[in-house]
Amino acid sequence: NAGVMQNPRHLVRRRGQEARLRCSPMKGHSHVYWYRQLPEEGLKFMVYLQKENIIDESGMPKERFSAEFPKEGPSILRIQQVVRGDSAAYFCASSRVLTPEQYFGPGTRLTVT
Amino acid sequence: DQQVKQNSPSLSVQEGRISILNCDYTNSMFDYFLWYKKYPAEGPTFLISISSIKDKNEDGRFTVFLNKSAKHLSLHIVPSQPGDSAVYFCAAVSNTGNQFYFGTGTSLTVIP
Numbered sequence: 001n002a003g004v005m006q007n008p009r010h011l012v013r014r015r016g017q018e019a020r021l022r023c024s025p026m027k028g029h030s031h032v033y034w035y036r037q038l039p040e041e042g043l044k045f046m047v048y049l050q051k052e053n054i055i056d057e058s059g060m061p062k063e064r065f066s067a068e069f070p071k072e073g074p075s076i077l078r079i080q081q082v083v084r085g086d087s088a089a090y091f092c093a094s095s096r097v098l099t100p101e102q103y104f105g106p107g108t109r110l111t112v113t
Numbered sequence: 114d115q116q117v118k119q120n121s122p123s124l125s126v127q128e129g130r131i132s133i134l135n136c137d138y139t140n141s142m143f144d145y146f147l148w149y150k151k152y153p154a155e156g157p158t159f160l161i162s163i164s165s166i167k168d169k170n171e172d173g174r175f176t177v178f179l180n181k182s183a184k185h186l187s188l189h190i191v192p193s194q195p196g197d198s199a200v201y202f203c204a205a206v207s208n209t210g211n212q213f214y215f216g217t218g219t220s221l222t223v224i225p
Contacts, residue, residue, distance in 0.1 A: 004156070031211070042117075042202060042217040043157070056212060091156050100145045100206050102213060104156035 002027065004094050004105035012111045019079040019086070021108045025094030032075040033093040033102055034067060043091060049075060082112045116140045117205050119216035127224050132190040134219050136203035139184065143205040143214070148177060148188045151200045151218070161188070193223045
């Protein structure tokens with residue numbers, strides 16, 4: 001029973017490039033969450049999605065960041081025109097309907113040079 | 114605005130003794146609390162949770178206590194083992210949303 005999968009595990013981008021982070025939830029999970037962890041900080045909520053719907057994006061920066069969870073395929077977190085401050089670990093989590101426990105993937109470590 | 118706080122960034126405990134990790138929260142709308150364990154370069158792993166209708170939940174060596182009036186929860190690990198060495202995050206969620214609020218973590222070191 002595969003857990004939450006994220007790829008790539010490490011991503012290096014130059015300032016101004018685009019970063020695409022992918023997340024495949026656990027089998028049977030229809031809810032996906034994205035979190036960001038900056039150095040020396042805890043995890044900060046970014047966005048909560050169900051299939052084809054963004055439910056809560058209150059933690060997402062208003063510009064350059066977008067997320068989707070299409071009917072088929074993984075959830076994508078997209079960061080356009082990356083800046084050095086975007087360097088962080090990005091974690092995806094998934095959960096079943098009506099259960100609060102979220103299960104996390106291994107994370108994608110984004111480095112902007 | 115840190116709604117969930119873990120005021121001890123680190124804790125060292127001898128193997129076999131009890132580890133107590135603390136967490137405080139400010140939002141009275143939180144009604145479900147979770148503890149996660151995280152190793153370096155890995156995602157957080159769910160450990161144990163507690164609903165606000167309870168004051169204690171136990172799973173093997175792990176027990177979580179909730180004091181709603183003090184807005185405080187704690188995780189007890191007994192006996193502590195070297196493999197428990199990791200960063201522990203507490204998280205809270207309210208019944209009006211799905212957003213988890215995480216503390217900043219406590220790094221536990223269990224000394225053999």
